Amino acid sequence: MTAVGLTGVAAPPRSNGELVFEEPWHSRAFAMAVALNEAGAFTWPQFQKALIARIAIWEAAEQAEQPEWHYYHHWLGALEDVLGAAGVVNGDDVGERADVLARRPAGHDHTH
Template identity: 65%
Template sequence: MTAPLDIQGPAAPPRSNGELVFAEPWESRAFGMAITLYEAGVFSWPQFQAALIARIARWESAPTEDAHWNYYRHWLGALEDVLAEGGAVPADEVTTRARTLAQRPTGYDHGHRH
């Protein structure tokens, strides 16, 4: 089962010459997690698309203090939403884990190896 990614519309991922574009390693990881969990049957693709569209719509209607657009922040938020909604991961656990990861130094897991 392959995720039916939108080519156009609000849920369409960034592309360049038809290829997916990731600015940071975490973006490709978030993308891969969502696809893998969908393929494992954890949630349906329409559920994920609806969550992603809702996240984007909320940002468009009331940008937060971080008004910088980042598609994959919305993608990751939508993934968190469907996992919490479906009971796969408790919402408070997602929040706790996100805070823990956010406290790590920049580049923590992307350092140069000697």
């Protein structure tokens, strides 16, 4: 099963049946999760469970404390959760790598 099969609160945003990515990193995060699933890093049910859990935490937060809704923030958090649980990467590594990438100038070639 691929991400296209997700339903309910876990379903990716769509417009006229097509996936919607508002930012370039949204499509990258989506593709990364699909590719890692296909490579056997985690099962799709594991990812779906992690995504639903992330969304449930957001929904349960008090309205005053609830950050603005961003589907792909939950998607990325769920990806971090399943990769961490599988021992593929830990949260500190993800945070450090994200900081390094965030400091790179716009248009930087991320392959180097």
